[in-house]
Amino acid sequence: MRYKNQSEIKKTQDFLLNNYYANTPDKHPDELTKKYIYKHSKRFLFSLELLPDSVVKPGAKILEIGAMPYCFSTLLIERFNVEVSALNLPNTIFPGEPYKITNETIIIPNKQTQKQYKIKSWICNAEKDIYPFDDNIFDVVICTEVIEHLLYSPMHLFQESQRVLRKDGLMLVSTVNALYYKRMVDIILNNNIDDVFTTLGCYGRHSRNWTQRELIELANNSNFDVDYVTSATLRGTRSIYGTASAIAPMLERNITKPTYLSQVAKSLRKLFLNLVKVLVFLPLPGMRNKRYSNIFLLLRKN
DSSP states (O other): OGGGOHHHHHHHHHHHHHSOOOOSTTSSOOHHHHHHHHHHHHHHHHHHHHSOTTTSOTTOEEEEETOTTOHHHHHHHHHHOOEEEEEEOOTTOOTTOOOOOEEEEEEEEOTTTOOEEEEEEEEOOTTTSOOSSOTTOEEEEEEESOGGGOSSOSHHHHHHHHHHEEEEEEEEEEEEBTTOHHHHHHHHTTOOOSOOOOTTOGGGSOOOOBOHHHHHHHHHHTTEEEEEEEEEOOSSSOOHHHHHHHHGGGGGTTOOSSHHHHHHHHHHHHHHHHHHHHHHHSOOTTTTTTSSSEEEEEEEEO
């Protein structure tokens, strides 16, 4: 499994840092893009492994929704030799408003092989606009880490994806898990679990997180069959155990004197860590889908 191999993760990060969408004057990836690559490279590898070779063949047509900054699109072309079209949401559009659809061809050069990754990119409001594509033309639609950004409704996005897919075409969906256990820990610590405001516009932040059951219902209501569903913690952030380790010293703050209070704090810290380990790592009924940060679904057009 490549997503568990540190050398593969590092190799993917280096590839993306050297073959990127140069949208800065000096033609180097900006800090936001670098953070994005480091944070999501493991998820990219995991998502690639979910795509079956029987469908994603050389020359296959793939539509990626929310493709900017084209990291996953580039990996798709490099690994499968496919034709990728991209559909991006304008950050500044108000939810529900139509948008003047524009397009351009993105060319990302491979500095080592002189190969070029060409991506036909379209800008439109995926919550409202009819996609600028004919019916039944794509083999796969990629919609990873997108629907949590939507403000109006994901139904239009799913229905349009259904329309442009060929019969038995696949749709890969991933999103943040609303039942991720770290969110419960944050609530206990009086931390706000909602996404922060951003200068990237209303679509630049998470508006609603989803559960696995809700996503399956959404897929079924959009006439998709669910081929596969799983969850995993793949981001370049600390796991819940790491979070617990970082939080635990707070229990000792300001109570280092007298000594017996410090010992109590250490005991509470140990108890807290053990409790988190039990809840997160054991397959307890009702907890199985809560412990991981992201949900992945592979849907098929019926």
